[in-house]
Structure formats: structure tokens, C-alpha cells
Amino acid sequence: MDKVxxxxxxxDLVVGLDAWxxxxxxxxxFISLEVQPISNFEAAAAKDDVSLTMDYGKLYKKISxxxxxxxxxxxVQMLIAQISELVTDYLVLDIDILxxxxxxxxxxxVLYRSQFDRSSSDLPAFSLSMTIKEIACDCIIGVNPHERIYKQSLFFDISVPFIGPVTSNADNSEDSEKLHNMAQEVIARVEGSxxxxxxxxxxxxxxIVTMNYDHTVAKIRVEKPSAIATIEAAAVEITRSRSFFDNKDFWKVKLP
Incomplete structure (x- = not known):
């Protein structure tokens, strides 16, 4: 399990839509890589010879x-595919794009986490997930009397997996538009609830994430900084599949 x-x-790159x-x-x-090479570092350590390992300096220059x-x-999928083509001779490659x-x-x-796994004798495995981190919303939330009077700030993390391979020439540019639409809808609906x-x-x-934006599963983390004065935040994290919401409706605007 040696890694570079x-x-x-x-x-500074042109990737999909910008914030506007x-x-x-x-x-x-920001790009982070973890590379598990085909050969471990035993020979390089024994002889103290950089030529016997994966030179991270050369790897950095090649990617740049x-x-x-x-x-x-x-x-972002196209960016991930391009980076994966620049890294060779690995068993497992993890790429994080922030x-x-x-x-x-x-x-x-927004954080994208991907993994290319060639360690099995079977076909190479690929996984990709995306997290929108700390979406800020203000709403009425809580059971205490004072919480029913004033809105308070919440911070949402929304994580979803992506299905299927990525290639450097695949153009799924509508994904960028959907990402912005999803964040905007969540904010509007939360602040009106x-x-x-x-x-x-x-x-x-x-x-909303699963039913309106075709994601098979969603992990939602909600932080409530004002819940308890002596701690940074209280939080709840749930994971729900699209099938869970068949014949169920949790989205109800409730008046205080």
C-alpha cells in the first residue's frame, strides 16, 4: 500500500461554469493525487535511489x-479523465478535485473524489462522487419556542455518486448547469420552509436531490451552529436512495 x-x-482552469x-x-x-504504484518502495529505500521509485517531482511537472x-x-469529469491519462504505471489512483x-x-x-483501481485481475474499476460543501441557508428550524421566532443559519453538504466511466472527450456540459440549479433550488426551498x-x-x-435531479442516492449533512452555545455545531447526516421516496413526500412548507 505504498503511495506517492x-x-x-x-x-487556474476553465472548468464548466464559474460561480456566476x-x-x-x-x-x-485544487488537485490532490494519491498514487499506488505497481512496484513498492522497498528497493528505493534499500538503495536510497530515486530512480527506483515514482519520482513525484517528475509527476508534478508532467501533470502541469x-x-x-x-x-x-x-x-470536471473531463479534467479527471485528462489527469488519469497523464499518470501511468499505477495500481490505484485517487484524484480529488476541489x-x-x-x-x-x-x-x-465543490469537491469531486474519484478512484481508478487496476489492482484486480478483472476489469479496472472506477468510482466518482461529488460533494457541494457548506451551502448556507437561513430558515425556521427547531422545537424550542425561541427557535420558532427567528430564522437561524444552517450549512448543508450534499454528496452524490456518479455512474459510468469518464473520458477526456466526453462532453456532459449540462451537468454544470444542473449542479447550479440543484443548489439554487435547495436554498430556495429550505429558506421558505x-x-x-x-x-x-x-x-x-x-x-429534491434524488427525485428532481436523477441521482440514485444522496447523502445530506446538516450543521446547526446555533443549536448549543458551547459547541461549534450540532449536525445530522442521512443517506437516502431515490426508491425510498416512492409514495412518500417529506417536502412540506410549514408555517411557524
Whole structure:
């Protein structure tokens, strides 16, 4: 399980829509790699010889040069595919892409986590998930009398998996538009709601993500910073599939 790690390579790249829903606008992109090479580091350690390992300096230069040749990426999936083609001789490759300013209402950006796994003798495995981090919303939430009077701030993380392979020439540019639409709808619906429990609100958000945006499953984390004065935040995290919402409706606007 030896690995070479490059953490937070910073680039300014054109990737999908920017925070203002504009095409062809560069935005900051942070890329982290974890590479499990075909050969472990025993020989390099025994002889103290960099030629017997995966040289992270050369890997960094190869990725930087390769990304500089591509003027724009219609989607993050295309960026991930391009990076995977620049890394060779690995068993497992993990790529994290953070777009810290991709969504206006997100305090921590959008994180894509992908893995290319060649360690099995079967066909290579691929997985990809996306998390919109810390979407800020204000709403009526809570059972205490004072919580029924004033809105309070909540922060949502929305995580969903993607199905299917990625290629460097696949153009799913509509995914960027859907991402913005989903975040905007969640904010609008949450801020117009009034729930007693965070659990019910989180489930309602999962219903929007799965039923309105065709995701098979959604993980929703809701932080409530004002819940208890002496701690940073209380939080609830749920995972719900699309099938869970058959014949159920958790989204109900409730007046205080």
C-alpha cells in the first residue's frame, strides 16, 4: 500500500461554469493525487535511489505541462479523465478535485473524489462522487419556542455518486448547469420552509436531490451552529436512495 501523494496542486482552469454561471471563465482548482504504484518502495529505500521509485517531482511537472495544453474542460469529469491519462504505471489512483469558488452560496466549494483501481485481475474499476460543501441557508428550524421566532443559519453538504466511466472527450456540459440549479433550488426551498427537526429537513433535501435531479442516492449533512452555545455545531447526516421516496413526500412548507 505504498503511495506517492501530491497535495493541493493549484491551477487556474476553465472548468464548466464559474460561480456566476459563465462559460470560458478561469476559476481556482485544487488537485490532490494519491498514487499506488505497481512496484513498492522497498528497493528505493534499500538503495536510497530515486530512480527506483515514482519520482513525484517528475509527476508534478508532467501533470502541469499536460493540463497547460488543454484550453478548457467542459466538465470536471473531463479534467479527471485528462489527469488519469497523464499518470501511468499505477495500481490505484485517487484524484480529488476541489473547486473552492464554484457555487456562490457554498462556503467550501465543490469537491469531486474519484478512484481508478487496476489492482484486480478483472476489469479496472472506477468510482466518482461529488460533494457541494457548506451551502448556507437561513430558515425556521427547531422545537424550542425561541427557535420558532427567528430564522437561524444552517450549512448543508450534499454528496452524490456518479455512474459510468469518464473520458477526456466526453462532453456532459449540462451537468454544470444542473449542479447550479440543484443548489439554487435547495436554498430556495429550505429558506421558505419551517421544520421542527433537522432530520425531517435533511430528508426533504435528499428528496429534491434524488427525485428532481436523477441521482440514485444522496447523502445530506446538516450543521446547526446555533443549536448549543458551547459547541461549534450540532449536525445530522442521512443517506437516502431515490426508491425510498416512492409514495412518500417529506417536502412540506410549514408555517411557524
Amino acid at each position: 501523494i501530491l497535495k493541493n496542486l493549484r491551477f 454561471r459563465r462559460w470560458n471563465k478561469p476559476q481556482p482548482v 505541462a499536460g493540463l497547460a495544453l488543454v484550453p478548457q474542460f467542459a466538465t 473547486l473552492p469558488k464554484a457555487i456562490l452560496q457554498s462556503r467550501a466549494g 419551517s421544520y421542527l427537526t433537522v432530520e425531517a429537513l435533511a430528508t426533504a433535501v435528499a428528496q
